[in-house]
Amino acid sequence: MNEQTSLSSVMTDVNKANGLPNAHYIDPAVFDEEKQAVLFANWSGIGFSKDVPEAGDAKPITFMGMPLLMVRDRDGSLGVFQNTCRHRGMILVEEAQKIRGAIRCPYHSWCYGLNGALRATPHVGGPAQSTHEDVNMDELGLFKVRSFVWRDVVFVNIDGNAAPFEEVHQDLMARWSEFDGPLYHGGEAASFQLNVKTNWKLAVENYCESYHLPWVHPGLNSYSRLEDHYNIEERGKYSGQGTLVYRQLRDEAGQTLPDFADLSSKWDEGAEYIAVYPNVLLGAQRDHSFAIVLEPVDCGNTVEHIELYYAASEADTPECNELRTTNAKMWKEVFEEDIFVVEGMQRGRHGQMFDGGRFSPVMDGPTHNFHHWVASQISQARA
Amino acid sequence: MGYVAKAEGAAPLASASEILVTDALLLDAALLEAHAQGNTAELVRLYTLAAENALATGDERAADFYLTHAFIFALEKGGPEAGVLNIRLAERGRMKLLDF
């Protein structure tokens, strides 16, 4: 048990508040505390539905040490299970694969269906006897983890105690309901990972704010003027930033990517970038969207899993392939430009006199909103 | 490979005809190979064959052992054999009947 960090200065008004104390970024004990209180107690992103497109597709994912398995069932539903055999606790599936019949444990060959049900326990009652009166197969299915897919991101609530996803994120889902139409993943170029030497929260914090845009992303000039941005901050819910000057990418012939259907005029030049607490970062624009799942590796390392989506598939609009490639390249550059700041802030938190920092009362609301939420989760767990 | 050692050590095979012994050795080698390659379809076929051979020599226990293995790999692989093998094993009181 770590010595508890003080969160009172975090929970106060942004004008007076400090950021989260250093220990929340550099202390493994606090990392473990947040793992339970923040990430496992809420709806965390672990991956993408498009990674298991067809019946039988199974993908193991280790999330903060927890072995999980995403499986597409024959009815099209996606299930997330603990990837641990109910017999002796062997890891069931090591690599992404297509399960044709059943998941067979490589140790003693207990077999599970795509819905997690235990189907066979060979020799459990002695040689060639695959039943035993004390081994009730109906009670020994794989442990299922609550999951919810939104905007292709697979969210899970590992401790099972959070309110339903649609309830927790009701406002945000309504806010972006115009974007509820189908999303088409942009293919190979639209999928990339960045390994960043930072605590996962610094990636959220940097994403939420527009304050840094003119300094860190000067190339985004046209949409980096601070007055063209607004803060998004909903206490206890989510935060981020919006722009009023989103410009569509054009190729030399002036062609643009197709728009999502039936959008209101708000989105003609509007776009929004929102952190879905705790660890998912989403962007919505008229002609494409993206999702970033932050995988916390340890207190100083994070993998950013980035995926881009469009209003039409590659197959239906091959003429747009080049635009999609350019778009992915542009975003990759933007996200790479952020690496030095999130890594620099991480190193800065080894400065023992740093007190969490002083916010700009005007510009840092979205970051403070996130800190307030994190601190609330931790306080609740400590209570 | 535990399975092969068992097959080689199984007494009824040693008392069978010359031809059956030769077949059994070939079968063992083929099983080893199928295990090494993770060839599930071949494992189903060979374990089913091993079960038929055991039944031919009257070794019910060995037959059930092989049928169990044939079934498990059939279940893993998917396809119609799993259902058939499950019925056979259920009828022999070796496992419960599953829905397919």
Ligand code: FES
């Ligand atoms: S640990 Fe999985 S079958 Fe024994």
Ligand SMILES: [Fe+2]
């Ligand atoms: Fe940035």
